[in-house]
Amino acid sequence: MEHQKTSKQLLGELLDKHYADALHAKAEGKPVAWSTSIAPQELLETMGIHAVYPENHAAAIGARKHAQEFINHSEGKGYSVDICSYARVNLAYMDIQQCEAANIPLPDLIFCCNNICNTVIKWYENIAKELNVPMILFDPPFNHEYEISDQNVKYIKAQILHAITRLEEITGQKFDYDRFREVMKISSETSRWWKKASLLACAKPSPLNGFELFNYMAIIVCMRGTKEGLELFKLWHDELQEKKEKGVGPWKDGEEKYRVMWDGIACWPYLGDTYKVLKKYGINMVTSTYPDSWYIVYDENDLDGMARAYSSNYVNRNLAFGTDNIIGIVKDFQLDGIIYHSNRSCKLMDFRQFEVQRKVEASTGVSSVIFDGDQTDPRAFSLAQFETRIQALVEMMEAKKRMGGAFYE
Amino acid sequence: MYLGVDIGSSSSKAVLINRAGMVCGEGIVNIGTGSKGPQISVEQALRQAGIQRCDVRKCVVTGYGRLMYEGADRQITEISCHAKGVKFLWPTASTIIDIGGQDAKVIRVSINGIVENFVMNEKCAAGTGRFLEVMARVLDCRIEDLSGLAARGNPGVVISNTCTVFAESEVISQLAAGMSIEDVALGAHKSIAQRIAGLCNRIGIADAVVMTGGVALNHNVVTAIEKEIHHPIIRLEDPQAMGALGAAIFAREMEAGNS
Amino acid sequence: MSKAMSLISELAYAGQRPKDSILKAMNETGKKSVGCFPIYTPEELIYAAEMLPVGMWGGQTVGTLADRYLQGFCCSIMKANTEQALLGQYDFLSAVIVTAYCDTLKCMIENWKIASPQLNLIPMVYPQNRKIPAGKEYLRDEFLRVKKELERISGKKITDQEIQKSVDLYDEYRRTMQEFSDLVKDYPDMLKAKTRHLILKASYFMDKRIYTEKVRELILELSKLPRENAFGRKKIILSGLIAEPDGILDIMTENGMVVVADDLAHGARQFRTIAPDTGDGLNRMVERVAMQDGCAFLYDEKKTRAAMLIQMKEKYQADAVIVCQMKFCDPEEFDYPIIKKELEGAGIPSLYIEIEQQMDSLEQLRTRIQSFSEMLA
Known part of the structure; x- marks a missing residue:
């Protein structure tokens, strides 16, 4: 009987395949796109254009502790130390084109969606300029109102149609609407299973060690529109479901004492270090802002729904929505605490954090802490400072537990 | 024991x-x-x-x-x-300002002594004891002399930079521009006080406010913070x-x- | 004092004292005022609503109130605006328009709703895909939405004809400013770098019609005077967000520099593009935004800003470009390496200075500007 692979094995294989396929496509003269992480990849998948994701690639370089050499290169070109470190890593990779993490081919097309920040417009403009390749921009307007307005949906939908025309011009091929329909269906389905799996962490103890979200995230970004991606998340879900039914917690060698959420992006160069500090105190990061970010769900062939979905991620929403979202997470996951990452790279996340923290604390009484770090610049983080703040969080959570816990239902 | x-x-x-x-x-x-x-x-x-x-x-x-x-x-x-x-x-303390060598923090404590929330300086050392060490070195004085020097200073020197390294060069150029050591010391204290007041604004401040840490021995800094936060600060003996x-x-x- | 000099000092004075100038303008015209955040806002609509659009580009306020909302690595202009709002210094405004050109501005919209609810915040998003029909349609919809908000605040309907007239006025203002800016090279003593800056700055705090008339008059008076001797001066083009603290401009003057043109968001980017004469007022506004390029805040697939600077260098026979980089301003920070590379390629000397709006000591910058000037000699 063939030995069934675990989702973790499959994850590794798929990721290797993702990078290998891109290099292979390039070698065969097929077009490759560089895309932002929450962009309508459905269009590229439909056209058979292989996409790679500079954010993920920069994160991988960071996690392998190689970011510094790339950052030095970019800063040497005149990039400020204050801009996004993913951009600094990627803009250097564009020149160096060699790293130990995984290599990606240079793009023939830039595919940029600023629902995650306006910084990506600037970053991708520079790639397009330096490599002299066309750029397609999706511009879902920032939703300063609580809901996504019809006016915004209309504009985004028109941009999707415009992008299809441009893709046809660039590739000289017709857009296959039947294939598109199929990809839309798979993409939504993959998103559903991603969310469904991550929600299993609501169980107490959580079968999920939330740092795994940071690993699995690579596939929800890179292979959301593929059957392999979908199968992976189904498998992952089933594994977690089984653990949940058996009442198994996140670790073999430790008990889940506190349940927290991580707000913001991981500190990739210190992924292992931050994980170990939390685990040492029995803190399981049961969830983060990642599950909802790739919950991009709509009905097949519903372009309005698709437009709306690509504008719905929380960083593109207003503060009231962001606050309600976290309050909901505190309740659903029965959190004891929140760890907010004040990430030097991400002003859009940072500059609302203080107010969100106050509002969430006022509404739920949950303990929280803000620490300073960066997604990929190793210089902007201090492990000793991080540990002190986490330990102080533990002391606050412990005191609250003794007093009867946070006051959510 | x-x-x-x-x-x-x-x-x-x-x-x-x-x-x-x-x-x-x-x-x-x-x-x-x-x-x-x-x-x-x-x-x-x-x-x-x-x-x-x-x-x-x-x-x-x-x-x-x-x-x-x-x-x-x-x-x-x-x-x-x-x-x-x-x-x-x-026992009536509600807000604690602690400035140590590496960190500056403001801690909010409940009536029964539980830490409710706290905020700390950003990763760089501006607003901490380390900042004063650097200032003392640039001004060529002992760190314990800063308080006395600043007490004799006239207000007006502003050291606004957010980072200790930049503040250092700013102080050097202030001295080069003819500012007295006393005035610059006072400016440095005000700069720390503003950083602390910023932390206080984030967390909210309630009386009584108590200050701890080595920097609290510098009476001029404590006074500067009182001015910025508009609350009296309890000075502890130790x-x-x-x-x-x-x-x-x-x-x-x-x-x-x-x- | 010559007529020209008295106009210059009147305008520079207005530029130097934002709040006094605005209150004076409100008093003289009987109009309400509406605050306009950087970078661009539909000022034409505010003016058509018979209110005064006034600029909100930071200030010299440093404090600790904004720390409640913002980390230390937020740009100094946004920190100063927030500090001033929390101090109640903007309470005389009837509304404030904040746009979402960058990530920091998006957060401004959200924090200000909570921090200063009395200010009648009108958030607005300019489309980045501003050249395609969908983007134009979206911008028109945004203008209509903001128009409705302005009508609510002013209690008065804005007619199409009023918008047309307002766009005409703004075109006249923009042409006048282009003409004025081109005159500076001929009058480097009367229009020193800081004076030029303050005159441009005054446009943010005066009634646009009155301001334009004054600048028109100044141009006329200047044309009666002989050109000043500019021999030996270094002709400089400024690029970046804003040339403040304006002490840096004095340092430039002291080092024999004259600002012959600028590519500052706070300066010429406001007036270098004129609305085309097609369709109704709103359409002209939309098309103008679509036409404007070379700005860090407007998506530009071809990234034409550096090429534009090189053209400007030719047009004004400039010696060098000085990039005034506002620290923590991401969009400008991303443009710089490309500008640097292309200017180097074209053999144009450039100097990069990193500034915060409320720097008190400019000694380090003095050294840099002075040595750059020595290098150009």
Whole structure:
């Protein structure tokens, strides 16, 4: 009987395949796109254009502790130390084109969606300029109102149609609407299973060690529109479901004492270090802002729904929505605490954090802490400072537990 | 006896208390983690109390170097320890400002002594004791002289930069432009005070406000902070020792079993 | 004093004292005022609503109130605006328009709703895909939405004809400013770098019609005077967000520099593009935004800003470009490496200075500007 692979094995294989396929496509003269992480990849998948994701690639370089050499290169070109470190890593990779993490081919097309920040417009403009390749921009307007307005949906939908025309011009091929329909269906389905799996962490103890979200995230970004991606998340879900039914917690060698959420992006160069500090105190990061970010769900062939979905991620929403979202997470996951990452790279996340923290604390009484770090610049983080703040969080959570816990239902 | 040790980045403090909570011995040394400082401060405290190390029933360590210290029964963050120490001496305290060598923090404490929330400076050292060390070096004076110098200074020098490295060059150019050492020292204090006031605005401030940490010995800084936050600050006799005192109280509670 | 000099000092004075100038303008015209955040806002609509659009580009306020909302690595202009709002210094405004050109501005919209609810915040998003029909349609919809908000605040309907008239006025203002800016090279003593800056700055605090008339008059008076001797001066083009603190401009003057043109968001980017004469007022506004390029805040697939600077260098026979980089301004920070590379390629000397709006000591910058000037000699 063939030995069934675990989702973790499959994850590794798929990721290797993702990078290998891109290099292979390039070698065969097929077009490759560089895309932002929450962009309508459905269009590229439909056209058979292989996409790679500079954010993920920069994160991988960071996690392998190689970011510094790339950052030095970019800063040497005149990039400020204050801009996004993913951009600094990627803009250097564009020149160096060699790293130990995984290599990606240079793009023939830039595919940029600023629902995650306006910084990506600037970053991708520079790639397009330096490599002299066309750029397609999706511009879902920032939703300063609580809901996504019809006016915004209309504009985004028109941009999707415009992008299809441009893709046809660039590739000289017709857009296959039947294939598109199929990809839309798979993409939504993959998103559903991603969310469904991550929600299993609501169980107490959580079968999920939330740092795994940071690993699995690579596939929800890179292979959301593929059957392999979908199968992976189904498998992952089933594994977690089984653990949940058996009442198994996140670790073999430790008990889940506190349940927290991580707000913001991981500190990739210190992924292992931050994980170990939390685990040492029995803190399981049961969830983060990642599950909802790739919950991009709509009905097949519903372009309005698709437009709306690509504008719905929380960083593109207003503060009231962001606050309600976290309050909901505190309740659903029965959190004891929140760890907010004040990430030097991400002003859009940072500059609302203080107010969100106050509002969430006022509404739920949950303990929280803000620490300073960066997604990929190793210089902007201090492990000793991080540990002190986490330990102080533990002391606050412990005191609250003794007093009867946070006051959510 | 119960021992509390607070190992900071630039100083080490030890406090011994007895079962009744009375301070029996204290040691403060101006060298911090990674040195013999912690050991010397403990020895000082033991000598003052007239006891041996084996007479210590429980020991709690806190501060930047707490994770490296062997021989403690427990380690607790300086946030909880400062709150503990201050509440013991000043039960009505609601806000604690602690400026240490590496960190500046504002801690909000509930009536029953629980840490409700705290905020700390951003990763760079502006607004911390380290900043004052750099200032003292640039102004070519001892760090303990800064308070007296600033007291004689005239307001007007602004050191606005957010980072210690930049502030250093800013101070040098202020001196080059003919500003007096006294005026620049006052400007540096105001710069720290503003950073602290910013932290206070984030967390909200309520009386009584108590200040701890070595920088609290600099009366001019305390006055500058009072001006910025528009609240009076309780000046403790021994602000440096609050972390160690809190740790010692935790040690005592450990044995009482109510920790 | 010559007529020209008295106009210059009147305008520079207005530029130097934002709040006094605005209150004076409100008093003289009987109009309400509406605050306009950087970078661009539909000022034409505010003016058509018979209110005064006034600029909100930071200030010299440093404090600690904004720390409640913002980390230390937020740009100094946004920190100063927030500090001033929390101090109640903007309470005389009837509304404030904040746009979402960058990530920091998006957060401004959200924090200000909570921090200063009394200010009648009108958030607005300019489309980045501003050249395609969908983007134009979206911008028109945004203008209509903001128009409705302005009508609510002013209590008065804005007619199409009023918008047309307002766009005409703004075109006249923009042409006038282009003409004025081109005159500077001929009058480097009367229009020193800081004076030029303050005159441009005054446009943010005066009634646009009155301001334009004054500048028109100044141009006329200047044309009566002989050109000043500019021999030996270094002709400089400024690029970046804003040339403040304006002490840096004095340092430039002291080092024999004259600002012959600028590519500052706070300066010429406001007036270098004129609305085309097609369709109704709103359409002209939409098309103008679509036409404007070379700005860090407007998506530009071809990234033409550096090429534009090189053209400007030719047009004004400039000696060098000085990039005034506002620290923590991401969009400008991203443009710089490309500008640097292309200027180097074209053999144009450039100097990069990193500034915060409320720097008190400019000594380090003095050294840099002075040595750059020595290098150009």
